[in-house]
Amino acid sequence: MTFTEQANRIFVQAIRDYHLKDDVNTPVSNPYERDSIEFKLYLKCWIDTVQWHYEDLIRDPHIDPAEALALKRLIDHSNQDRTDLVEDIDSYFRQTYSHVQPLADARLNTESPAWAVDRLSILALKIYHMREQTEREEASPEHRARCRAKLAVLEEQQKDLSLSIDQLLEDIEAGRKYMKVYRQMKMYNDPATNPVLYKKS
Numbered sequence: 001m002t003f004t005e006q007a008n009r010i011f012v013q014a015i016r017d018y019h020l021k022d023d024v025n026t027p028v029s030n031p032y033e034r035d036s037i038e039f040k041l042y043l044k045c046w047i048d049t050v051q052w053h054y055e056d057l058i059r060d061p062h063i064d065p066a067e068a069l070a071l072k073r074l075i076d077h078s079n080q081d082r083t084d085l086v087e088d089i090d091s092y093f094r095q096t097y098s099h100v101q102p103l104a105d106a107r108l109n110t111e112s113p114a115w116a117v118d119r120l121s122i123l124a125l126k127i128y129h130m131r132e133q134t135e136r137e138e139a140s141p142e143h144r145a146r147c148r149a150k151l152a153v154l155e156e157q158q159k160d161l162s163l164s165i166d167q168l169l170e171d172i173e174a175g176r177k178y179m180k181v182y183r184q185m186k187m188y189n190d191p192a193t194n195p196v197l198y199k200k201s
Contacts, residue, residue: 003169004162007041007117011124014045019128024053024074037092044085045121051078052125080189082118089114090181093172102178109168109177116165123158130154 010032018026028046032038057063058071090112133139133147171177187193191201 002166004165010041011045011121014042015128018049024050040089047082048121086114086118097172100175103175106178127154
């Protein structure tokens with residue numbers, strides 16, 4: 001099984017588990033060992049799935065402003081958790097391939113493996129929810145047809161991205177490419193670098 005075959009299977013599992021209750025307040029029940037890559041992949045997709053539904057909720061045009069602000073805070077926190085976890089997954093890749101000596105002409109990729117995995121997790125969510133739209137009995141035939149066309153594109157994207165990630169990992173393992181882990185250093189979350197925050201302290 002390739003890495004992305006494993007990842008896509010875990011993403012589907014996490015999305016299905018969330019939708020058993022379909023409630024953003026449902027606590028995660030991760031079935032994998034805490035220090036394993038499977039645990040990280042499941043948690044990554046769970047965070048993405050909850051945030052997907054936060055984003056749905058906050059777009060309600062009749063939402064109470066106080067509730068919208070509380071949701072915005074939850075989305076901000078979720079984004080930070082997501083970023084931290086992506087960096088953690090990249091650390092896993094760095095450790096996995098730490099024994100590899102890059103070739104003299106090895107090249108650096110435009111993004112790290114984990115940020116590509118981040119996109120793969122989001123694609124799994126898009127596919128799940130677009131498939132839902134193709135099955136909506138109350139929706140018009142035209143709507144379902146448009147969504148079927150979009151679903152086909154998303155599935156092709158998933159196939160291509162999965163292949164690209166697996167090829168990137170093969171290149172890293174063979175020394176043809178090397179990776180670096182850059183921390184995101186989000187300044188707006190840091191009281192020492194966000195001027196709105198440090199000017200009030």
